[in-house]
Amino acid sequence: MRYLNPKADLTFKKVFGEHPDLVASFLNALLPFDSPEERIEHVEYLPSELVPQTPLRKNSIVDVRCKDKRGRQFIVEMQMVWSSEFKQRVLFNASKAYVRQIAGGEDYELLQPVYSLNLVNDIFEPELEGYYHNYRIVHVEHSDRIIEGLHFVFVELPKFTPHTYKEKKMHVLWLRYLTEIDEKTREVPQELLDNPDIKKAVAQLEESAFTDAQLRGYEKFWDTVSVEKTLINSAERKGRAEGRAEGIKQTARRMKAKGYPLADISDVTGLTIAEIDLL
Template identity: 30%
Template sequence: MASRYLDVTNDLAFKKVFSDKDIMKDFLNSILHLSNGSAITEIEFIPTEEVPDLGQNKRSIFDLKCRDQDGNWFVVEMQNRKQEHFLERVQFYASHTYVAQLPKGKSHKGLMPVILIAISKENLFPDEIGCVSYHKTKEDQTNKQHLFALSYVFIELGKFNKTAQELYSTEDYWLYFLAESEEIKQPPSSIKDHWVLKAYETIERFNWNDIEYDGYIRAKLLAEAEEMTLQDNLQKATMKGIERGREEGIEQGRNAEKLIIAKNLLSLGIDKKKISESTGLSLKEIEGL
């Protein structure tokens, strides 16, 4: 039986939900723990077509990029499949967004901080790091922050293990929504936040027309195809490693046999040079016996 809700980690579903300004504001304020005077009250979505070539004739795009009323920039990236060098990529994205603020020939004064929020279905860091982690540049001795240009928030959905009955904050509501959207029949009764409930409404299957749903399925198939390609490459690399190890093991076995033969010939008083010629071992190896 088809699920009532679609998978919000699907590229198309994610953009459909978080392209709503009010939903994005609520999400950012809860994840960044912004309230009262520090809360985001206005955002402006920024086009993301300017991302440079990353090599191999491939271009990647930010999922969503926006700017708040104070000029701070936010990049929100959804990673729903395994990808090599993901942490390097998000740092590149954040750096590019920071640099892109500066018109050619203008001063660096006035550049605003960039916060990149990466949501991943795969765990990225060791187990002792929680589901939501915050990464800033700090000075080693004082542990104080003096560089504010770039910072990162990572959300590892695989580490979120609260049940519907254990949700008590807006952050919990959003994390549960991201981790469990496709698995539930209705939002937990504990969720009272209007914008989280609206997000559930947005990904309800019956609120998608045929064209939108077709795009959702295409995005899902693409993600699965990329995952299969990655697994296939990993399997090939593993098999090559096993074969290389087998060959090295055979070679080591042959060398061990040569050493045993050489040792026996030495005990019989055979000339070292002749032993070297017959076994292929060097004189230095034979003298070491």
């Protein structure tokens, strides 16, 4: 048996965008609900509205949107390539979903929470050990004081290891599903297949279930992700290089203003005498 990677747009939307029971199971496992009463029983899908993308990242984001019977909204995004503006984009998306719940003049008490679950196939918090990042709007000095309404969860998939969060069985099983199955998989671990939800989700990944046209689109998605990652990395390197160059020029300007010999400025900054003269 051959399988496709569940993180691709084709497979992610097939699993979580066509099966309400699976996305409900996934959300219950990954969201930080404090009590059993908060669990999601049933969802219905909402239209997907992506905010305008930058040219470098127009194809590397996959999202699924839904709401439960209480009116709580859930935005699930798979972000293949991390970039610095992603958090602002997530905040914009969730805030837009929140304010659109009511029309002008309606009671604010009608507003229901919006949960933004963001799965990142990249490491964006290298200095932090944890892979699970839960953001709320909290009082700076008293973190137990919370403004309800917006919930943000970011999961750094490359950091996840199965031994983490052992007490949360479904949490671990769903993340193993996302991180352990890809085109190289020939045999899915039995502990994943023993769970009915995961077994159903695994069945959606069987290569034989897709048409040739879908498989070509699947390959194109990964090619696009690879190109976008290269472009973003190149842009970031260029930005860092330009920043360093400007920093060197600023240092040279300050030294020149203080009367340092041009030869000394050149030794310190690496700039030529001619370049320093032009500053």
